[in-house]
Amino acid sequence: DIVMTQSPDSLAVSLGERATINCKSSQSVLYSSNNKNYLAWYQQKPGQPPKLLIYWASTRESGVPDRFSGSGSGTDFTLTITSLQAEDVAIYYCQQYYSTRITFGQGTRLEIK
């Protein structure tokens, strides 16, 4: 299975500042035939199901604020939240769907400093 490793495990950022979460896959999730990275990001708040933020590594889901952005290719990916808002406190997960045996990162807890 493809192992997804996120860093850091937890992060505290001041309101209005930038938060950066990294995700590394144990093998490339870039599919050469369509040049797409099979990588998604989710946000999960307590007591709620995960919410899709980003797919194909950098495509923002409809309705997701543009302060959320995804970047990277191959094995290294980043979720960036510019100008952190109080409602962004959550756990964030990356997920690869390159393999039909889907795997998630361990999660990164984002808090307000």
Next chain:
Amino acid sequence: EVLLSESGGGLVQPGGSLRLSCAASGFNFNDFALSWVRQAPGKGLEWVSAISYIRDSTFYADSVKGRFTISRDNSRNTLYLQMNSLRADDTAVYYCAKSGTGGNPHYSDYWGQGTLVTVSS
């Protein structure tokens, strides 16, 4: 509006069985792969199983292979997860999720609220 509603969770003894259901509405059920993802108390997300819409191909995590069976009834817009030989480490909230695109498992754009399965004597 896309809705996914899980049911069938509960308390079961080790070695027992449960069948989870996920009733779907608001989209063409036949056209999308579906997945089960679980989350143990206080832990992260773990993908469990998926089923494509093409020839009903099925996929399983090693942790459940041989014990769990995923299936779908396109006439009832319902996804199932038959869980046998349950163990304490199967205790989790089980989410049903719809693939965002295509007939194979991909990212999930809609999730249910989850159903809690507790395996304990």
